Amino acid sequence: MPLDLTLPTPLAYFAALVQQDEGLPLLEAAAALAQDDTPDLDVEQVLEQVDQLADRLNQRISPSADPVERLRAVNQFFFADLGFAGNVNDYYNAKNSYVDVVLHTRRGIPISLAVLWLELGQSAGLKVDGVGFPGHFLVQAKIEDGCVVIDPFTGQSLGRPELHERLEQFQLDRELAHSDATLAQFLQPTPPRQILARMLRNLQDIHRTRRDWPRLVRVQDRLVTLLPEAWAEYRDRGLALAQLGDIERARADLSVYLREAAEAADRDAMAERLSALGGSAD
Incomplete structure (x- = not known):
């Protein structure tokens, strides 16, 4: 082999x-x-x-x-x-x-x-x-x-x-x-996973501020990998993907967010965004 x-x-x-x-x-x-x-x-x-x-x-x-x-x-x-x-x-x-x-x-x-x-x-x-x-x-x-x-x-x-x-x-x-x-x-110790998340969110802020969508998507890929149940990271990746014109992946991420984050304050706004991308919150 x-x-x-x-x-x-x-x-x-x-x-x-x-x-x-x-x-x-x-x-x-x-x-x-x-x-x-x-x-x-x-x-x-x-x-x-x-x-x-x-x-x-x-x-x-x-x-x-x-x-x-x-x-x-x-x-x-x-x-x-x-x-x-x-x-x-x-x-x-x-x-x-x-x-x-x-x-x-x-x-x-x-x-x-x-x-x-x-x-x-x-x-x-x-x-x-x-x-x-x-x-x-x-x-x-x-x-x-x-x-x-x-x-x-x-x-x-x-x-x-x-x-x-x-x-x-x-x-x-x-x-x-x-x-x-x-x-x-x-002053409680911060575990390694959370240290990495904080590092990535620093990069997230930088790339979002500069509207550097390709780099932001790469950071979001890591955040989703690191924190697979942090549903807001799927939302943020979906929004960045939409900016890049990757509509299919954007719809998938926003759908995950709407399905899992049922009590999110921005749920209606994200449902509208998904609809504008040709998707459905159902």
């Missing part, structure tokens, strides 16, 4: 990576997002580059180092020695979400920087998590009986006052924003 040496498509490769929550390889799946723009990107080479950085970092850490010393070493290496930082001059460039580009330029947005910081933190023996804080992704490391929360965009350690202040920007009720219970809720 002849061997099938055909390489998987970028989407099929991504689908294989995110098939299960257990053992989902965050760094590899995040690096694979760039294949939408660079299909021949060698993701293994990207992973090897990160492994080399991890080796350099761990040569600096004594086997007897405690978590505080390890955290200091990670931050010194990542922010000071390697110079990773936020891309303040071109924040809304899609390339800030591509791990291979961030590795090369040392500039990114909070969540792409966080993915790299988390990988190095784990390699250094720390218990680290991503934190889907409102408006700005953070990371945290467990230290003894507490946690240190870090802004991967700046390298700044954030205490309760700074975190409450940031939370107040997204809470209408100031008292609620300054509640420790509210803060604890927003």
Whole structure:
């Protein structure tokens, strides 16, 4: 029987990576997002580059180092020695979400920087998590009986006052924003699947704003693959496909949305859109 040496498509490769929550390889799946723009990107080479950085970092850490010393070493290496930082001059460039580009330029947005910081933190023996804080992704490391929360965009350690202040920007009720219970809720670890979804939704916003429908459809393909029961992603893909003139696929996606999202507030509007495309909500 002849061997099938055909390489998987970028989407099929991504689908294989995110098939299960257990053992989902965050760094590899995040690096694979760039294949939408660079299909021949060698993701293994990207992973090897990160492994080399991890080796350099761990040569600096004594086997007897405690978590505080390890955290200091990670931050010194990542922010000071390697110079990773936020891309303040071109924040809304899609390339800030591509791990291979961030590795090369040392500039990114909070969540792409966080993915790299988390990988190095784990390699250094720390218990680290991503934190889907409102408006700005953070990371945290467990230290003894507490946690240190870090802004991967700046390298700044954030205490309760700074975190409450940031939370107040997204809470209408100031008292609620300054509640420790509210803060604890927003500091819950974000699982890899949700980190990838947040990365993709950043790209979604960029491509939709620029009316870049082909790129938006590719992002929606990944979101539907990643979150197969997130019905709004089918709607958004259907609307983008309609902009591209791919009417048959657009009708299919909008039909799925109307069938599954029975209580959606925009149901009537989407039914009208489907009808205008020659489809039926029945």
